[in-house]
Amino acid sequence: MLTHYDGTYPGFLTVIFARYRTLETIEIEPLTPQMDFLVAHDRVATDPAKAARVARYLCAQFGADFLRRCYAALLSVEARHETVTARTIKKCIRHGKGVLASADRDAVAFDRIVRAVYSEAHSWKGLLRFREVQDGYWYAPFAPKHDVIELLTAHFARRLNGEHFVIHDCPRGCAALYEDGRTEYFSATALSVVETADESAYQDAWRLFYKTVAIPERANPKLRQSNMPKRYWQHLIERL
Incomplete structure (x- = not known):
């Protein structure tokens, strides 16, 4: 039944x-x-x-x-x-x-x-990438397999309790807004966000750092994919 x-x-x-x-x-x-x-x-x-x-x-x-x-x-x-x-x-x-x-x-x-x-959820705590966008908010899109947005929001509310941020589960079309100690969940298939000029500069610097510290002779794509499956890559700034 x-x-x-x-x-x-x-x-x-x-x-x-x-x-x-x-x-x-x-x-x-x-x-x-x-x-x-x-x-x-x-x-x-x-x-x-x-x-x-x-x-x-x-x-x-x-x-x-x-x-x-x-x-x-x-x-x-x-x-x-x-x-x-x-x-x-x-x-x-x-x-x-x-x-x-x-x-x-x-x-x-x-x-x-x-x-x-x-x-x-543990993996996303280290792989979620926040972007500085308009009106002083931080925006983090991601595409999880499981519905872990509430677990992540609770974690970052503790870590970033002085910030205003949005975590966006793009495939499920839902998002979490955290500001002033309160969390609100809402439907959002797409969000209109505009990255700040400083954000673009920081992203460029992060990509440069990522490439600079890499040792080509030690590259091991299979091991990297084993530790970090491709489903985590879509919104990684260093992979864009």
Whole structure:
């Protein structure tokens, strides 16, 4: 049986509450505009109160880090990540947190999914390139595999808390605006940004530095691509 929700974290936690007894047998997917509503399906409406109860319970039983890992799993684009996460949660409730360190199929898949999301977010923390644009803002476009914009925004809000910046997930058409200690997310397929004159000069200097420190005799394209896959290259200033 397919069970659908609105694609949000509270919506997912509501599914845990409302369909707890059948989590082992259902498949969980977000609602999509392309869904065939003539086909029978089970839909769970988001209930913030129920979601909060589940979050408090999981945090009390298994710790805040487990709750964060469940959230990270939902940022994945891997197939069945909601189903795997839900089944792992139920197994932890029934058998204890030790399930996470076992060879259980769902627990192993859950760990792999979470690691992939965290790994990509970690990579982007070092590979995101901010550009100085009009009105004193910093703009960073990127094209992630997983939906990690919220993880990155939280990181840079701590690192650059005195700045105003926009992080733009170009393929998903969404962006995060941070200013004056507040973060706002909005849809943005394209943004009109104008780089400052100083920014152009800094980019030229960075490219020159990048070329100057390179040692041609030690170039190893295969190793570089292994450590930094090509999907990270699109918005790297030194690669433009």
